[in-house]
Amino acid sequence: MSQKRIAIFGSTGSIGTQALEVIAANPNIFSVEVLTAQTNDELLVQQAFKFKPNVVVIGDERKYTKVKDALAGTDVKVFAGEKALEEVAALDIYDLMLAAIVGYAGLKPTLEALKNGKPVALANKETLVVAGDIVMQTAMEKRVPVIPVDSEHSAIFQCLVGETRNRIEKVILTASGGPFRGKKPNFLVNVKRDHALQHPNWTMGAKITIDSATLMNKGLEMIEAKWLFNLKPEQIQVVIHPQSIIHSMVQFEDGSIKAQMGVPDMKLPIQYAMAFPQRLPNDFPRLNFRNMNTLSFEEPDVKTFRNLGLAIEALGKGGNMPCILNAANEIAVYAFLRNRIGFLDMTEVVEQTMTKISHIEAPTLEEYFESDGEARSFAASLIQM
Amino acid sequence: MSQKRIAIFGSTGSIGTQALEVIAANPNIFSVEVLTAQTNDELLVQQAFKFKPNVVVIGDERKYTKVKDALAGTDVKVFAGEKALEEVAALDIYDLMLAAIVGYAGLKPTLEALKNGKPVALANKETLVVAGDIVMQTAMEKRVPVIPVDSEHSAIFQCLVGETRNRIEKVILTASGGPFRGKKPNFLVNVKRDHALQHPNWTMGAKITIDSATLMNKGLEMIEAKWLFNLKPEQIQVVIHPQSIIHSMVQFEDGSIKAQMGVPDMKLPIQYAMAFPQRLPNDFPRLNFRNMNTLSFEEPDVKTFRNLGLAIEALGKGGNMPCILNAANEIAVYAFLRNRIGFLDMTEVVEQTMTKISHIEAPTLEEYFESDGEARSFAASLIQM
Numbered sequence: 001m002s003q004k005r006i007a008i009f010g011s012t013g014s015i016g017t018q019a020l021e022v023i024a025a026n027p028n029i030f031s032v033e034v035l036t037a038q039t040n041d042e043l044l045v046q047q048a049f050k051f052k053p054n055v056v057v058i059g060d061e062r063k064y065t066k067v068k069d070a071l072a073g074t075d076v077k078v079f080a081g082e083k084a085l086e087e088v089a090a091l092d093i094y095d096l097m098l099a100a101i102v103g104y105a106g107l108k109p110t111l112e113a114l115k116n117g118k119p120v121a122l123a124n125k126e127t128l129v130v131a132g133d134i135v136m137q138t139a140m141e142k143r144v145p146v147i148p149v150d151s152e153h154s155a156i157f158q159c160l161v162g163e164t165r166n167r168i169e170k171v172i173l174t175a176s177g178g179p180f181r182g183k184k185p186n187f188l189v190n191v192k193r194d195h196a197l198q199h200p201n202w203t204m205g206a207k208i209t210i211d212s213a214t215l216m217n218k219g220l221e222m223i224e225a226k227w228l229f230n231l232k233p234e235q236i237q238v239v240i241h242p243q244s245i246i247h248s249m250v251q252f253e254d255g256s257i258k259a260q261m262g263v264p265d266m267k268l269p270i271q272y273a274m275a276f277p278q279r280l281p282n283d284f285p286r287l288n289f290r291n292m293n294t295l296s297f298e299e300p301d302v303k304t305f306r307n308l309g310l311a312i313e314a315l316g317k318g319g320n321m322p323c324i325l326n327a328a329n330e331i332a333v334y335a336f337l338r339n340r341i342g343f344l345d346m347t348e349v350v351e352q353t354m355t356k357i358s359h360i361e362a363p364t365l366e367e368y369f370e371s372d373g374e375a376r377s378f379a380a381s382l383i384q385m
Numbered sequence: 386m387s388q389k390r391i392a393i394f395g396s397t398g399s400i401g402t403q404a405l406e407v408i409a410a411n412p413n414i415f416s417v418e419v420l421t422a423q424t425n426d427e428l429l430v431q432q433a434f435k436f437k438p439n440v441v442v443i444g445d446e447r448k449y450t451k452v453k454d455a456l457a458g459t460d461v462k463v464f465a466g467e468k469a470l471e472e473v474a475a476l477d478i479y480d481l482m483l484a485a486i487v488g489y490a491g492l493k494p495t496l497e498a499l500k501n502g503k504p505v506a507l508a509n510k511e512t513l514v515v516a517g518d519i520v521m522q523t524a525m526e527k528r529v530p531v532i533p534v535d536s537e538h539s540a541i542f543q544c545l546v547g548e549t550r551n552r553i554e555k556v557i558l559t560a561s562g563g564p565f566r567g568k569k570p571n572f573l574v575n576v577k578r579d580h581a582l583q584h585p586n587w588t589m590g591a592k593i594t595i596d597s598a599t600l601m602n603k604g605l606e607m608i609e610a611k612w613l614f615n616l617k618p619e620q621i622q623v624v625i626h627p628q629s630i631i632h633s634m635v636q637f638e639d640g641s642i643k644a645q646m647g648v649p650d651m652k653l654p655i656q657y658a659m660a661f662p663q664r665l666p667n668d669f670p671r672l673n674f675r676n677m678n679t680l681s682f683e684e685p686d687v688k689t690f691r692n693l694g695l696a697i698e699a700l701g702k703g704g705n706m707p708c709i710l711n712a713a714n715e716i717a718v719y720a721f722l723r724n725r726i727g728f729l730d731m732t733e734v735v736e737q738t739m740t741k742i743s744h745i746e747a748p749t750l751e752e753y754f755e756s757d758g759e760a761r762s763f764a765a766s767l768i769q770m
Contacts, residue, residue: 162547279639294679
């Protein structure tokens with residue numbers, strides 16, 4: 001069997017580097033054809049020396065010469081800029097794209113991969129949050145799978161294997177509740193960046209860690225689930241499960257529930273998505289039920305964690321509203337990470353932006369881009385005040 | 386689509402009557418072609434009037450005339466006796482056998498169904514415990530599925546759907562622990578029949594309820610799992626899970642665990658096995674994770690519940706040893722149910738019988754029958770002393 005040729009878009013981030021660990025552990029299964037990074041040219045060059053891809057792309061064009069020079073003695077082709085990401089995604093040099101670019105920037109290359117008939121292992125949730133209808137429509141037309149990498153959606157995907165003819169009653173997205181579970185607004189108002197970056201169970205990038213602390217992450221996952229699994233909003237339930245052992249569940253129309261579980265470790269869903277439909281043996285840590293603490297469940301506190309309520313509202317309204325939510329949230333989170341606004345201010349920014357930008361029921365891709373831009377500008381103007 | 390014609394062997398027991406409820410709720414999906422009972426002629430006749438099967442069989446030949454007379458005005462064909470069970474199983478008048486005869490008596494008709502090329506929904510665990518190699522070999526040769534009805538094995542079966550090419554690392558059989566979880570021998574020595582018949586979570590027949598109280602049931606399930614899923618003994622782990630919400634789990638070679646969950650209700654696995662690969666909508670009670678108690682897990686106490694240890698020993702020895710274990714256990718449980726021996730005496734009977742009867746590594750079907758007979762005689766002789 002020949003190797004599966006992987007294109008990692010976003011190879012220097014948390015998902016990208018873990019994906020490369022998986023690939024390094026399975027050299028007969030995978031090869032690396034494409035690596036891309038936005039700004040971390042040094043790590044990109046290191047990765048290129050180790051994995052010998054066909055192509056690398058550095059998003060930040062100012063770093064092109066630096067990368068080009070560093071790789072001068074190799075066969076690696078070097079490109080730079082946002083447009084190059086799309087152009088490389090359209091090449092027929094890989095078998096699977098791992099879409100691990102953080103945030104909205106991941107959308108265009110992912111769409112190009114799908115148009116190109118390439119399966120996508122999707123670690124970028126904004127792609128579906130912003131333009132899920134267009135993305136899934138493209139995947140369907142090209143008959144290529146979108147395999148989720150998020151642990152929750154990977155869990156649901158795994159539970160659905162072999163059940164395609166059976167109707168889903170609902171999916172149950174589990175949420176750890178983040179570092180501030182049980183806290184109230186009078187506590188949250190004083191939360192600082194470094195505290196919010198300490199997630200109890202998962203090691204992830206900064207943006208998603210903040211989103212986990214505000215529960216926006218779970219809201220974005222609800223929207224993502226809607227598109228991935230073709231669900232109605234009322235079929236998607238969030239349950240707080242502080243131990244993060246059950247990664248999510250599917251309830252079928254006969255009432256039977258299937259769950260996927262494991263030690264919280266992103267390498268498992270990354271490996272699963274890259275190797276699907278095959279599972280690969282590994283030495284990742286195993287659960288041990290004989291010395292397991294109890295598993296508990298509770299309702300999310302949407303009164304305190306209002307971001308989740310806003311996401312549910314956007315999910316219900318549909319159209320460009322999730323796109324607006326996401327854009328405002330990205331601006332708000334990066335402002336919080338730069339200590340520009342407080343923890344609860346993030347919710348204010350999102351809410352006011354959702355109120356301000358016009359709702360469009362069935363936007364074109366261009367209209368999504370416009371809504372995204374308007375939402376970002378407006379959110380940014382709120383922060384600068 | 387035409388109806389699936391069901392032959393229920395053992396229609397008046399706990400599984401059989403619940404299967405008929407499922408069929409009554411889905412008249413367009415299922416028809417009843419065969420009903421059989423060992424002794425309960427009155428319920429068998431009632432069922433025949435309601436479901437209009439092609440054939441009924443009453444095991445107890447002394448009741449033949451009574452059943453025949455009661456059904457005189459109908460088209461239902463009436464047969465009697467053990468041999469008739471096998472003969473009817475060999476007829477080409479049904480699409481699926483629900484093998485729900487309790488105990489060792491279920492083996493021969495089930496084997497006939499498989500030889501007849503009919504899929505079997507297997508609620509009789511002794512069939513696999515006694516002669517799993519021969520049963521599964523026959524199913525494989527005829528390329529017909531054996532679909533488990535036991536909630537634990539149904540859970541594993543459901544978790545394996547769509548995963549046929551992926552290797553199992555281990556299966557985790559959950560056990561409620563029964564009514565005497567946490568008790569010690571000084572308590573168990575005085576346990577009486579009526580107390581042991583009160584299972585905390587599941588409503589089942591008397592034999593299996595006692596086996597649940599002694600943990601023999603879990604031991605028999607380990608042996609059953611070995612054959613159903615082609616496992617090595619060390620791939621089968623038992624975990625006590627008192628809430629009986631997780632019905633069992635599969636750990637794949639990538640460390641990912643899939644679990645099947647639900648309200649403890651045998652109708653779900655019965656319906657699943659009869660309708661497989663389709664799931665049918667129903668109004669069975671649903672789990673609600675938002676008001677769920679915690680789920681807990683602990684190691685089984687094999688020092689106190691020695692039956693489980695004996696079953697693990699039989700599983701390891703293989704050959705006719707599980708058959709001997711099962712035969713001795715049936716004699717012991719029925720003696721306990723008739724208040725002839727005490728709770729802990731059941732273990733003594735099984736242990737002494739396992740020591741007494743000769744081990745055969747790879748028995749023929751005839752040798753299985755002989756071992757079964759010898760074990761029963763010996764176990765009975767212990768009780769009469």
